Amino acid sequence: MWFFKPAWQSKNFNKARKMAEKEADQAILAEIALKALDDVTRAIAAEKLTDQSVLVDIAKNDVDKLVRQAVVKRLADQTALAYIAKNDSESTVRTAAVNKLTDQHTLAGIASKDKDKDVRILARAMITDPVILAGILTTIVTVTDRDMYEAISLTKKIDDQYILAELAKKARSLHVCNTAADKLTDTRLIIDAAENAAEWTLRIKLAKRLTDQAVLVSIAKNDADKRVRKTVLEKLAGQPVLAEIVMCGCAGSEDALASLSDRDILEDIISKTQDKYIKDRALRQMGGFTCLSCGRENRPDNGRKLLCVCVYCQAENHAFKRRHESSTGRDWEHSSSWDECMWCAQTKNHESSLTGSM
Ligand SMILES: [Zn+2]
Ligand SMILES: [Zn+2]
Numbered sequence: 001m002w003f004f005k006p007a008w009q010s011k012n013f014n015k016a017r018k019m020a021e022k023e024a025d026q027a028i029l030a031e032i033a034l035k036a037l038d039d040v041t042r043a044i045a046a047e048k049l050t051d052q053s054v055l056v057d058i059a060k061n062d063v064d065k066l067v068r069q070a071v072v073k074r075l076a077d078q079t080a081l082a083y084i085a086k087n088d089s090e091s092t093v094r095t096a097a098v099n100k101l102t103d104q105h106t107l108a109g110i111a112s113k114d115k116d117k118d119v120r121i122l123a124r125a126m127i128t129d130p131v132i133l134a135g136i137l138t139t140i141v142t143v144t145d146r147d148m149y150e151a152i153s154l155t156k157k158i159d160d161q162y163i164l165a166e167l168a169k170k171a172r173s174l175h176v177c178n179t180a181a182d183k184l185t186d187t188r189l190i191i192d193a194a195e196n197a198a199e200w201t202l203r204i205k206l207a208k209r210l211t212d213q214a215v216l217v218s219i220a221k222n223d224a225d226k227r228v229r230k231t232v233l234e235k236l237a238g239q240p241v242l243a244e245i246v247m248c249g250c251a252g253s254e255d256a257l258a259s260l261s262d263r264d265i266l267e268d269i270i271s272k273t274q275d276k277y278i279k280d281r282a283l284r285q286m287g288g289f290t291c292l293s294c295g296r297e298n299r300p301d302n303g304r305k306l307l308c309v310c311v312y313c314q315a316e317n318h319a320f321k322r323r324h325e326s327s328t329g330r331d332w333e334h335s336s337s338w339d340e341c342m343w344c345a346q347t348k349n350h351e352s353s354l355t356g357s358m
Helices: 013-022 026-035 039-048 052-061 065-072 078-087 091-100 104-113 117-126 130-139 145-156 161-170 174-183 187-196 200-207 213-222 226-235 241-247 253-258 263-272 276-285 350-355
Strands: 320-326 337-341 347-349
Touching (some): 026 039, 039 065, 052 078, 065 078, 091 117, 117 145, 145 174, 187 200, 241 253, 253 276
């Protein structure tokens, strides 16, 4: 038996489209939107549909990505949008769904799992919950310029000082660390991050903003990185507190001593320290030395440079450092290394002295 197909099922697509444009009945429009042969006809009908459940059906099942994409833009149902955002095979449809998603956890899942980078970036940009954003920013890796700009702009969205401090301390990307550190205003948290950031460059950046002397002293004493300690010592330059750092016998003692020139402070350190190395270094800092033979302290008189002959026992206390360069003297053909006294700059040939010929 033959019966007439409705116009919207026509293989004459122009006729079908006109029919869909004229139709007002929601039930018929639904049927057209679900079953018409022509993509455009289905899209025209879908445009006019108001029933969300039919729209969800189309968004999930239409074979044409443009139809699905158009319908997704009209969906409000978060559950359906989440399903489409996670499961549609086309990135353009997933993008349309992500654009309408508000559920933060769904967005976070898409931000880490979608196979398309653009979709992941969009999902991250849609996240507003600072805790979820911080979770992403802690582990985000910035390789390209685009990664960098994204990481910076996401970090700028966070205002919570505690979260910013955590990011400055622990984020994997230095761009995140730096941006977070720049937004820190809470002094207590700046101190915390200056003391505990994983990256030494961050610790320096934050230490430069500190004024609390007790905190600066603590960093100068204990920071694991010499470069951080040095930066802080520069801030403490010329202050008596440097002696306290020298005397602490901690990581920063030697650096602090190197930055001291005040003779009274150096003398004070020499008289008080139990550390032979520090004592010798302080003495040398003043231009003197400890005699290697009799152990007495030779001090320069009125700041004059001392030759390293002990004024007490007359022993030559040369402490030579290797020069590792060919002598221009008579031993040149042997490329023998000559050494230089650290105090008086006298030189001697190390190999010769080893063989006892000097
Ligand atoms: Zn001596
Ligand atoms: Zn010497």
